[in-house]
Amino acid sequence: MDQIRHKVAIVGAAETDDLGQLPHMSRLALHAESARNALDDAGMSLADVDGLLCAGAIPNEVAEYLGIQPRYVDGTSVGGCSFMIHVRHAVAAIMAGYCDVALVTHGESGRSGVDMPRGGGSASPGGQYEAPFAIGGAPTTFSIPVLRHFHEYGTTKEHLAHIAAATRAWANLNPMAMMGIHRRAPERGGGPITPQDVLNSRMICYPFNLLDCCVVADGGGALVLVSEERARDFAKDPVYVLGAGEAAAHWMVSQMRDHTTADGYRISGEAAYKSAGLGPQDIDHCMFYDAFTFTPLMAAEDLGFVPKGEGGPFFAETRTGPDGEVIYKSGPGGDFPMNTNGGGLSYCHTGMYGMFAIIESVRQLRGECGDRQVPDVNVSMAHGPGGMFASAGTIILSNA
Amino acid sequence: MADYAGRLPTPTPESQPYWDGLKEHKLMLPTCDPCGPFFYPRPFCPEPGCFSWDIDWTEASGKGKVHTFVISHQPIPPYNTEDNPPPYVIAVIELEEGPRMMSNLIIDDPYATEVDMDVEIVYDDVTDDVTLPKFKPV
Ligand SMILES: [Zn+2]
Numbered sequence: 456m457d458q459i460r461h462k463v464a465i466v467g468a469a470e471t472d473d474l475g476q477l478p479h480m481s482r483l484a485l486h487a488e489s490a491r492n493a494l495d496d497a498g499m500s501l502a503d504v505d506g507l508l509c510a511g512a513i514p515n516e517v518a519e520y521l522g523i524q525p526r527y528v529d530g531t532s533v534g535g536c537s538f539m540i541h542v543r544h545a546v547a548a549i550m551a552g553y554c555d556v557a558l559v560t561h562g563e564s565g566r567s568g569v570d571m572p573r574g575g576g577s578a579s580p581g582g583q584y585e586a587p588f589a590i591g592g593a594p595t596t597f598s599i600p601v602l603r604h605f606h607e608y609g610t611t612k613e614h615l616a617h618i619a620a621a622t623r624a625w626a627n628l629n630p631m632a633m634m635g636i637h638r639r640a641p642e643r644g645g646g647p648i649t650p651q652d653v654l655n656s657r658m659i660c661y662p663f664n665l666l667d668c669c670v671v672a673d674g675g676g677a678l679v680l681v682s683e684e685r686a687r688d689f690a691k692d693p694v695y696v697l698g699a700g701e702a703a704a705h706w707m708v709s710q711m712r713d714h715t716t717a718d719g720y721r722i723s724g725e726a727a728y729k730s731a732g733l734g735p736q737d738i739d740h741c742m743f744y745d746a747f748t749f750t751p752l753m754a755a756e757d758l759g760f761v762p763k764g765e766g767g768p769f770f771a772e773t774r775t776g777p778d779g780e781v782i783y784k785s786g787p788g789g790d791f792p793m794n795t796n797g798g799g800l801s802y803c804h805t806g807m808y809g810m811f812a813i814i815e816s817v818r819q820l821r822g823e824c825g826d827r828q829v830p831d832v833n834v835s836m837a838h839g840p841g842g843m844f845a846s847a848g849t850i851i852l853s854n855a
Numbered sequence: 856m857a858d859y860a861g862r863l864p865t866p867t868p869e870s871q872p873y874w875d876g877l878k879e880h881k882l883m884l885p886t887c888d889p890c891g892p893f894f895y896p897r898p899f900c901p902e903p904g905c906f907s908w909d910i911d912w913t914e915a916s917g918k919g920k921v922h923t924f925v926i927s928h929q930p931i932p933p934y935n936t937e938d939n940p941p942p943y944v945i946a947v948i949e950l951e952e953g954p955r956m957m958s959n960l961i962i963d964d965p966y967a968t969e970v971d972m973d974v975e976i977v978y979d980d981v982t983d984d985v986t987l988p989k990f991k992p993v
Contacts, residue, residue, distance in 0.1 A: 578865035583874075584895045585957045586862045587987050588945055591931040595945055603923035606970040661926035661942070661966075709947050709957035710895075714923050 459730050463546040464686035464693035465852070467497025467679030468817040471562070474674035474803040475633050478567040483520045485562025485675035486512060489810075490521060493677035498690050499556065504679075506554025508545055510537035510807055511563055527554035533703065534841025535744055536723075538678070538810040539848025543699035545680045555681065562675035563805035569673075585707050593746060594660040594668055596843045600714035601662050601749045607715050607764065612662055614767030615748035616650035619666050619800055621770070621786030622745060623648045626797025628787060628827035633670050634801035649781075650771075653748075667748040669804035676810035678817075694817045697834070698731025698851040700724060708843035715764075717840065719847035720757035724838065727849035728759075733834065735759040738851070740819050740832045741791070742812035744839030745798040751785075754838050758849070760791070792829045795819060809839040809848065820854040859981045860932035870896040872912050877986040880978040882915040884952060894954035915952050917976035919990065922949040926965045933981075944968050948990050961991040 469492035471477070471485055480488070486509060494501060506527035509517045514528035529544045531537055538559055545557035564571050575581050590596055604610050626632035627647060639645025648666060656665040686693035704719035705711050712718055728734055735758060743751035743758075752766040761769045769791075772784045785793035794800070796815040799808040816835040818824050838849040866874040873896045876883030884892035887900035887907050892915065899908045924946035927934070934943045944960035946968070960968055961977055974990040981987055 576865070577863060578867050580895055582862070583864035583866065583870060587864050587981075587985075588957050588959045588989075589861060589927065589929075589931040589934050589943060590945065590957070591927065591929045595925060595927045595929065595931075598925040599923055599945070599947060601923075602925070602970055606923075658926075658928045658942075660928060663925075707957070709955060714947070 459546050459550065459699065460697050460732060461695050462683050463549045463680055464683055464695045465542070465678055465680050465817050466686050466689045466691070466693050467493040467499065467677070468814045469493045469496045469677060470631070470811065470814060471675040474631060475672050476566055477564070477673035478569065480564065480673065481570040482562050482564050483512065483516065483570065485564065485673065486517050486560040487521055487562070489562060489675035489677035490558055490560050493558070493679050496691070497679040499679060503556045504558045506545065506548055506557035507560070508541035508557060509560045510541070511561065517560055525554065527557070533846040535746065535807040535809040536839035536841040536846055536848035537807060538813055539699070539837060539839055539850050540701045542678065542680065542696060542813065542850050543701055543848065546696050546699060549680065549682050555685070557680040559678040559680070559810075560675070561677065561805070561807060561810035563807060564673045565805040566671050566673045581707055585709060593843070594663055596708045597747050597750065598660050598663050599708045600711060600844065603714040604749070605662070608767065610752070610764070610767035612654060613650060614771045615662075615667060615752065616653035617771045617773070617783055618745070618748040618751060618785060619653045620648050620650050621783030621789065622794050622798040622800045624783060624786040625795045625827055626801035629797045629802060632797035632802040633672060635797055663747055669746050669799035669808070670801065672803045672805055674803050674805045676814050678810070678813060692821055692854055694820045695853050695855070696850060697853050698727040698729070698733065700726030700730070700847070700849040702847045704845060704847070706842060706845050708845070711844060717753050717757050717844040717847065719840065719844060720754060720838070723847035723849040724758040727836070727851050731851040733851060738834055738836045740795065740816065740829050740835040741793045742816050742835065742837040743793055744809055744812055745794055745800050746804065746808065748800065750840065751793060753844065758836070758838060787827065795824065795827050795829060809837070812837045812839060813850065816852050820852055860935070861981065862932070863982065863985050869898050872896070874985070876912070876914070877978065877988055878984070880986070882917050882976055882988055883912045884915050884954065885910050886913040892952045892954055894950070894956050915950055918993075919948045919950040919974055921960065921968060921970055921972045921974055922947040922955055923970060924960065924968050926968070946990065948974060956988070959989045961989055
């Protein structure tokens with residue numbers, strides 16, 4: 456499996472011009488604008504693209520919209536980690552010669568709902584066995600495993616609240632982050648928050664208060680991948696794919712085999728480590744999809760960064776900085792830098808956030824992150840679930 | 856009952872006996888010999904390595920435990936009226952027979968719900984055609 460290591464590189468990565476509330480842009484326009492920006496980042500044109508991978512849209516829809524006729528397509532659409540899986544599939548496709556330049560696109564009018572198809576009929580398993588019980592989107596389903604984890608391991612809401620506070624601290628260093636101080640004033644809920652603020656925020660679906668939940672936004676993002684050989688010719692340093700994994704563990708959260716362990720995370724993570732020839736101790740920077748505060752905690756445990764059940768105390772560890780400020784474990788200055796763009800919690804979450812996690816990994820590895828740049832990042836992991844811990848995708852990236 | 860506002864299931868040929876059973880206030884589970892009952896209904900046994908298409912229907916006891924749960928504060932139909940406001944409990948119930956299923960827990964104080972609490976089935980005839988399997992503390 457290690458034959459994929461260092462064979463393909465990401466040479467372009469970018470979001471749409473803006474993120475947040477974009478009612479003037481449709482789903483497909485968001486795909487197209489992010490494609491333009493990622494190609495600009497790579498110094499390439501649409502005419503160079505001969506492979507197209509996307510989620511939340513049929514590849515033909517995006518290809519026709521862009522006016523291209525790719526010779527390789529992949530429409531894997533299994534939720535937020537689809538783009539990690541696309542990177543893995545693009546590596547295989549480029550190595551096989553199915554395409555030379557792979558474009559991965561994401562666009563979702565997650566807030567404004569411009570051309571957003573609604574899935575899941577009443578005769579599907581979800582329609583028959585979950586929806587009738589007043590299930591109302593991710594806050595009522597992604598929350599389902601949490602109290603079992605609390606029960607088995609003593610994890611608490613206070614533990615989770617530290618993840619929200621740490622992630623917000625990163626957002627305050629990112630001018631693009633929706634809830635960061637640059638874009639949202641404190642009287643409108645932006646800027647620094649404490650764990651106590653999280654616990655005091657409005658209850659959405661116990662155990663999740665408002666500040667345990669991601670933002671809801673419109674936006675898009677895209678990536679361009681080429682072979683390692685071709686990647687040497689670009690103006691910006693290539694970001695190599697060292698390893699990748701994927702898995703499909705279940706679909707309905709009620710059918711999750713063990714609500715305290717994401718089987719998909721383990722399967723995907725093991726494949727990523729094995730193909731990269733690395734382990735958790737080799738990862739300098741983590742982008743762990745955070746639809747809710749609990750989501751990255753599960754990743755830290757199931758990807759081997761902390762023993763099962765110890766994620767709560769791990770993330771709740773704080774120390775005091777030189778100016779008396781609180782330094783969170785996963786926040787700026789902490790020893791487990793995670794979700795450094797401000798995460799789905801405070802940067803942007805369109806519905807399938809995984810694309811933005813990958814873009815941040817690329818930027819950290821290129822040293823493009825300004826105030827939020829983590830020192831000495833050589834290996835970054837981007838990992839996410841699809842659905843409610845149902846699917847998983849993991850990629851390990853490096854700048855060398 | 857005709858104006859029930861919650862989402863309703865549409866049975867498929869494979870799940871019709873399950874929904875028909877609920878209408879008669881019986882919790883019928885598809886069952887494989889030797890693997891036992893499973894959820895949700897499929898015309899074959901989903902136990903890894905089995906895949907037998909020899910399936911019978913057996914009646915479950917209706918007893919189980921709260922495996923995990925959440926307390927939704929969202930005004931999602933039918934929990935969106937003055938008579939029936941949020942919060943309400945969405946729970947994964949582990950049946951005595953082993954399978955787990957999503958449901959609602961009928962309980963006066965949602966915050967009195969506990970993981971591993973003993974529960975039993977309540978048949979909620981939400982329309983003339985559909986009965987939903989819900990649960991209450993024992
Ligand atoms: Zn069987």
